[in-house]
Amino acid sequence: MGKLSSVWLFSEKKERYAQLLIAADILGETINAIVLDGEDISGSSGFYADTVYSLDDRSSGRCVENYAETMAAAIKKDNYATGLLLLSTTKRDKALAARLSILLNAPLINEAVDIRMEHGVLLVEQRLHGGLAIGLKKIHAEFAIATLPPGLFTATTVEPTRKASCQTLPLDYLPPHHSIIRQEHYSKPVNSVELAKAKCVIGIGRGLTAQDDLQMIQSLASCLNAEIGCSRPIAEGERWLGRERYIGISGVMLKCEVYLAIGISGQIQHMVGVNSAKVIIAINKDKNAPIFKLTDYGIVGDLYTIVPMLIDTLKS
Amino acid sequence: MKIITCCKLVVDEQDIVIRPDRSLDIAHAGAKISQMDLNAIEAAMQLAREQDSIAALSVGGCLLGHSKLRKDILSRGPHALYLVQGDKLADISSKDTAQILALAAKRIGFDLILFGEGSDDIYAQQVGLLVGEILQLPTVNAVSDITLDGDSVLVKRTLDDEIEVLRLPLPAVLSVTSDINVPTLPTMKAILAAGKKPVVVWNEGDLGWSPSVADIETISIRALNQAERKQILIESALPDAVGMLAEQLRKSLNLVS
Numbered sequence: 001m002g003k004l005s006s007v008w009l010f011s012e013k014k015e016r017y018a019q020l021l022i023a024a025d026i027l028g029e030t031i032n033a034i035v036l037d038g039e040d041i042s043g044s045s046g047f048y049a050d051t052v053y054s055l056d057d058r059s060s061g062r063c064v065e066n067y068a069e070t071m072a073a074a075i076k077k078d079n080y081a082t083g084l085l086l087l088s089t090t091k092r093d094k095a096l097a098a099r100l101s102i103l104l105n106a107p108l109i110n111e112a113v114d115i116r117m118e119h120g121v122l123l124v125e126q127r128l129h130g131g132l133a134i135g136l137k138k139i140h141a142e143f144a145i146a147t148l149p150p151g152l153f154t155a156t157t158v159e160p161t162r163k164a165s166c167q168t169l170p171l172d173y174l175p176p177h178h179s180i181i182r183q184e185h186y187s188k189p190v191n192s193v194e195l196a197k198a199k200c201v202i203g204i205g206r207g208l209t210a211q212d213d214l215q216m217i218q219s220l221a222s223c224l225n226a227e228i229g230c231s232r233p234i235a236e237g238e239r240w241l242g243r244e245r246y247i248g249i250s251g252v253m254l255k256c257e258v259y260l261a262i263g264i265s266g267q268i269q270h271m272v273g274v275n276s277a278k279v280i281i282a283i284n285k286d287k288n289a290p291i292f293k294l295t296d297y298g299i300v301g302d303l304y305t306i307v308p309m310l311i312d313t314l315k316s
Numbered sequence: 317m318k319i320i321t322c323c324k325l326v327v328d329e330q331d332i333v334i335r336p337d338r339s340l341d342i343a344h345a346g347a348k349i350s351q352m353d354l355n356a357i358e359a360a361m362q363l364a365r366e367q368d369s370i371a372a373l374s375v376g377g378c379l380l381g382h383s384k385l386r387k388d389i390l391s392r393g394p395h396a397l398y399l400v401q402g403d404k405l406a407d408i409s410s411k412d413t414a415q416i417l418a419l420a421a422k423r424i425g426f427d428l429i430l431f432g433e434g435s436d437d438i439y440a441q442q443v444g445l446l447v448g449e450i451l452q453l454p455t456v457n458a459v460s461d462i463t464l465d466g467d468s469v470l471v472k473r474t475l476d477d478e479i480e481v482l483r484l485p486l487p488a489v490l491s492v493t494s495d496i497n498v499p500t501l502p503t504m505k506a507i508l509a510a511g512k513k514p515v516v517v518w519n520e521g522d523l524g525w526s527p528s529v530a531d532i533e534t535i536s537i538r539a540l541n542q543a544e545r546k547q548i549l550i551e552s553a554l555p556d557a558v559g560m561l562a563e564q565l566r567k568s569l570n571l572v573s
Binding site: 097101138141177199224 | 327330340411436439477483485531533536537538539545547565
């Protein structure tokens with residue numbers, strides 16, 4: 001007991017279903033998955049929904065936001081006492097979730113860092129103040145919606161309770177009040193950088209004054225076999241590096257052995273992204289920079305002197 | 317064209333003090349305009365032509381009463397500031413905020429409403445989208461570029477794996493991301509002019525809104541458990557300090573020296 005009567009799930013991305021299915025298995029008595037074009041979402045995870053509802057992807061023109069009315073109708077037909085809809089944290093899934101929040105009169109929690117039942121009550125946790133704190137919230141509504149970031153639930157700790165889905169049903173398309181229609185679309189340039197998997201990462205911030213200085217950082221990175229990331233002003237303001245290299249609460253969260261912060265002041269939103277680094281080292285010319293309270297080792301000094309010296313020392 | 321740009325005044329997280337029991341002390345924290353809302357205001361300023369008007373709109377509690385913060389918003393360019401201010405409005409839910417903003421926007425009149433994607437304090441990432449849905453208007457998030465095109469807007473959306481361009485008929489509601497622009501700093505002239513611009517203050521009753529039963533309740537707010545850090549400052553003179561740094565790096569990374 002202590003489970004929600006009905007958990008629904010959907011994502012525009014097939015690979016995000018595995019986690020949603022695990023969460024649904026833990027939280028709900030019945031699991032209803034909504035999928036695009038009869039997609040087989042169970043794959044190799046071994047987790048199944050009880051009922052799979054299929055949407056014809058051509059109806060939406062590949063914009064899943066257009067499915068809100070269709071999904072709301074299906075959910076409202078369901079005889080739940082308590083329910084939950086889970087989606088992933090892609091931009092589209094969040095846009096769809098917000099529409100459904102109004103259509104279903106259900107509170108929406110984005111990027112839940114934990115979601116669980118305790119004594120029959122649904123609890124959710126989310127980051128606050130740029131990652132400084134965690135807020136614990138209790139859901140009072142009969143139906144709630146949550147978007148889950150990747151990695152929250154893994155198959156290692158839970159055994160699936162179902163061996164297969166019972167049925168797959170098509171859903172009739174109910175057009176939205178305004179359809180989103182694409183004029184054009186193109187893939188973002190593929191970036192092969194995997195900052196989250198790098199052993200050593202160098203982060204650069206506003207302490208760097210010119211884009212050419214990146215060459216010096218690149219030399220240092222070569223010595224250390226390191227990847228290069230940055231703070232938000234570098235990725236979005238100066239645009240010296242792509243947004244995929246932005247380390248922080250709405251960017252990459254590192255899990256590296258060493259994070260070397262060069263010319264970074266240490267704002268909370270950025271430092272949350274490096275909290276899981278084993279060792280944090282900082283170089284900054286301001287001894288009062290907030291970063292020094294969050295590092296293992298720090299040097300106060302001019303990076304333009306220290307970095308070349310460091311490169312020479314490492315090469316010798 | 318009339319543009320409304322919504323903004324939120326939030327506690328400056330850099331000023332928050334963490335108590336020994338990890339609860340937050342915000343009593344002495346300053347306040348600021350949420351960062352992405354500055355992007356939204358800047359986007360409005362860049363879109364607006366000579367004949368267009370921009371109204372800033374905000375919902376909140378006592379923070380909205382600070383004249384310094386009101387002037388800060390106006391110094392960014394909007395021609396007028398509308399505030400829905402009330403003691404009960406300080407920590408309301410995203411949906412309550414959206415309902416109030418929708419009522420206020422209808423009262424003010426608009427062709428386009430701009431939002432930041434999410435606020436610095438809660439980053440719920442939904443108020444703009446909720447307002448659009450409540451008003452039954454075309455609404456999207458992740459907006460990284462906006463161009464006016466007759467009676468529609470051409471919107472570039474930077475999604476996770478792709479970029480799409482949409483044409484949305486006006487009136488529309490857009491939530492912009494922080495990579496849409498770099499907010500310009502107000503000039504001295506703009507700061508001085510801010511004090512002379514109109515400020516309209518309503519309370520929730522003026523708009524006919526009253527709170528409904530809360531569907532989410534905050535149980536606790538606790539500072540994140542930061543990993544313990546050594547906080548060692550290498551204070552020797554430079555060549556030695558760098559030597560120690562190199563040594564530490566080699567050790568931590570198992571580098572062959």
